[in-house]
Amino acid sequence: MALSDALRAEFEELCTHYPERRAGLIPALHRCQDENGGWLTPEILEDLADFFGLAPVDVYGVASFYPMFRLRPVGEHVISVCHNISCALRGAEALLEHICERTGARPGLDGTSPDGRFTVLRVECQGACANAPMVEVHGEYHEDLDPAKVDRLLAELQSGAPARGAR
């Protein structure tokens, strides 16, 4: 059973906030992903289908539709690098290259570094254009970046210190 009793209880309560039980699926996917080190296993998806009374195929359709759900193992830290217009104009591509070199991870099907510490993703606009270029790590925005700031951020992540968002 991939779904703990605690999570089941939490989701039961969650469902009471929606007119339809299935509406709780997306928040539940987020919670499961957080609990499971940043990605969703096939077993979790099956259990959620069972929990919400949906066909497994429906849960897979939803989970694969949204890029914030990850269906493959990820590194300890997932760095989402925006490559949309504002960030691109402000050097996002060079920044991405720099991050890849430093972490050893490269966006693609398996964007995780060999040591399993970092996953680097190329993502669409995160709504922080005024402070481009930016990356998102553990839900925190890091903006107005340059290679030096990125190096400090990576060092913080390496040391295990909570990397707080910064401009």
Add this chain to the structure above:
Amino acid sequence: MEAATRNPATLDSVILTIDGRQVSVPAGTDILTAAKSAGIDIPHLCYDPRVEAIGACRMCSVKVEGARGLVAACGQSVAPGMQVITEDEELARRRKHVLELFLSEHCATCSGCDKSGACRLQDYAYRYQADPHRFGVYRPRYDGDNYTTLNKGILYDADKCIRCGLCVKYCETVQMAEALTFTWRADRMVVSTPGDDDLNDTSCELCGGCIRVCPTSAMLDKRAFHAGRNSDLQRVRTTCSYCGVGCQMDLMVDRQRNRIVRVTAEPGSPINDGNLCVKGHFGFEFVSSPERLTQPLIRRNGALEPATWDEALALIGSRMQEIRKQHGPDGLAFISSARCTNEENYLVQKIARAVVGTHNVDNCATSCHAPTVAGLAESFGSGAMTNSTTEIRDCKVLFLIGANPTEAHPIFGLEMKRALRRGAKLIVCDPRETWMAKHADIHIQHRSGSDNMLLNAMMRHIIDEGLADRNFIESRCEDYEAFAENLKGYTVEAAAECCGVDAELIRAAARMYAEGEPSAIYYTLGITEHACGTDNVKNVANLAMLCGQIGKWASGVNPLRGQNNVQGACDMGAMPAKLPGYQRWSDAEVRARFEAVWDAPMPQTEGLKIPMMIAAAGAELRALYVMGQDIVATEPNQAEVIERLKSLDFLVCQEIFLTETAKLAHVVLPSTTFAEKDGTFTCSERRVQLVRKAVEPPGEAKADWEILCLVAEALGKPMPYRDPAEIYDELASLSPMFAGISHRRIAEHGGLQWPCPSDDHAGTRFLHEGRFTRGKGRFHAIRHQPPREEPTPEFPLILSTGRTLYNYNCGSMSRKSAVISQKESANFVEIHRDTAARYGIADDEKIVVRTARGRVTARAAVGERVRPDTIWMPFHFAEESANVLTNDVFDPVTATAEYKCCAAEIEKLPAAGTERLGSKSHAAHATR
């Protein structure tokens, strides 16, 4: 929008104008369908009449006066006075643009495409002169594996997919298999399965619906890949030769190679509405199997050796005549075939009666639905489905007992799914947790063999609660008092105890059935294959009469027949007691009529049913002629059957394969499949439909009707029929219930449902309206009788047998399909999780199943489909046959064997306890 099947005149109609023409359609019809009814074809890619409108392709956009912008014709209902324009310059320009967008994501390689000539995208691109390169040249980008890479039947090519969603929607809402979805999004979006799993590891039922609905070539028959474009192939409309549903299908034939390349079906076809199951879509490979018999065989020095037709026929003629001279006509017997045509069944019984002079003729109905024929004849006066397939969708309460339609009769299952979508309630009484049981409002998982306990308790509760239809009972039925008196001995509590179910469920089911408006009963071999089969059937009839749930639209008693033409084999009199059209040979008027046409005296001694033939073999019975039935594989207690057949003086088999029975024969005659001859089949709903020749038979094989004519000649009485139509005319002239049916009229009407007494009669949709065939419906007092063999300390479990979706009967046809073999290739035994734990048996482990009659090994499918006191096996696998185990005790009326319950024990294989075999899909299938 799905139109009701009820008389359209009773629905409100709406008048609107489409392209300047007045059109009148039922309220609720969508614009696209309304236009189609007026002969106006609005372009569409993602629309299918069976699927709720998707509205994704925008090809069907039309102009509606007063509407803002364009309207998708597939999703908009008509309104009175609506003015619609379906085609003008602006619409054409927009459609061209939409097509160009589609083509920018479609790898248009029409010159090398299977679908060329039958592709709507190609047709519309031509019609609107869309430029495939307007947005650049599409380069293939999906070269990796996908969910169909390993599958032998279905091929998904994402480079051809236009993401219309029709396959996903069909899978979800029509087949209700829920195997497919769109995954990812935007330009990465493709069709896939959960986790991109291999198709055979998902809930896919291999119905082939995704292939049939795909408007392009994204979904293809893998085995037909590059084997001919539709435009190269000839389309032959025929009737499926698997179960008794009677689906209409189109064989796509390569005449030059003499091959069926693929099978398809069109929406709107009678009975199946273009739907097929895995056997219909993929199960045709047996026709061109290299294992087909291609020349006659004669046993010489103990071995079967090739011979000429002349030699084989001469030997049959001389041996059978000798035996007849020595032992009398009743020393010979004939087994006819529920897989052969009506015409062929008619000839077999005619040869038996008019040439040899014996009523020793029977067909496989004895093994399955003979209790239906006998029981319903006693209760109502005729033994067949009372209602039609298309009425199922209008039923409000479906009562299924001992029936597993989604597997044994998949298209009936599909119609029931349609009824469920339309809000019908569902009661399932079945010892197994079938698909229908899982989706039921009430599932009564009663112990195998306790049906009459259950039915009696339900009926007593119905009477006690005042839910019986007094008016119907008084005006339409007889013998009610004795029946009601008998029920006093059956309380709901006692039944709950005996059946092993909750008493409240029995009460709820009784009320739900009685109150349905209307309710209908559907049953199959779970009712008939018991030593009390005929009693079971009569009790099912009692229930319907008690509640007045019969003789109405969508309401009655419906036995779902097992084989493609088992209804016809019975109709044709291929059974000892009845002549064609269920006429009694003891009736002087009937006898005289047949004697005059047949120019032979009617034999006067009772004939033998199949189990009695087997019992008498080598004793009173010296010769047996078997057409198209593998009795060794299908009769109970196999070892005994083989012994008996070996003791015959002469055994002839007319077969397409060297079956287990044919291996014992003295002469084997190579015959033909349904695809190699003309004739008719009669399906479960009493509809007589045409079977059309599509390919030439292999080698020297001949059509069964031709063989029978030659055999009659060899026996000294030539039957020079020109064609099957002439044979049908003769039998119609002898049987009032078929008098109005002929090959010509069947073709005109798309099938005719008997009774059809005259040339101007349109056939009968449902039976017993206003009056039962026998006059009054007759109640029977039925006592519960326990199964003949109950669990003992030595054999503590109940063994039940049945069918799976993927295979069919003895497997001689279905198992030739590579697609089916990939999914289900070996025998298995379903065991409840708790039982397996008690025996220390793991899922997928090979184990031994024993009964007092024998033992077989099979793979354990551990799950929760069966009760903990029960195990279940299919009977499709001749090499580990379930019928080695089954009990050869029989219903006293019809000699139907008790296949559905006997006492058994399971045990681990010594030493090789961890051996595993078969594919993962068995386990998935069993535990789902």
